[in-house]
Amino acid sequence: MIALRALGWLVGNDDLLPVFLGASGTAPDELRNRASDPDFLSSVLDFILMDDAWVVAFCDAAGLAYTEPMAARQALPGGAETHWT
Structure with missing residues (x-):
């Protein structure tokens, strides 16, 4: 749920959304899907x-x-905390 809320926040952010789209290679019409x-x-x-x-x-x-976005990220695929020791 936190990741979905983050996506909603990002879509509503006129300054950051284009940066995210460019960095991720996602087209605006792909966001909903x-x-x-x-x-x-x-x-x-x-x-x-x-x-x-x-x-x-x-x-x-x-x-x-x-701290909640990081905790949510760790719960999603590939989000396990990396231990370098």
Whole structure:
């Protein structure tokens, strides 16, 4: 659910949406169809998690703790925390 909320927030952000679309190679008309794809939702969270200011803006808008996007990302495919030791 957090990833879907992140996608909704991103779609409503006129400054970041074009950046996400360009970085992900996603066409605007694909967003609705890919909203149920866990891999795509992972990419949405990965994108937002790249910048602390984006995390703060999303969480403030969604009423979430700043740690929740990362926890949601870890629950999606490929999101296991990496331990380098």
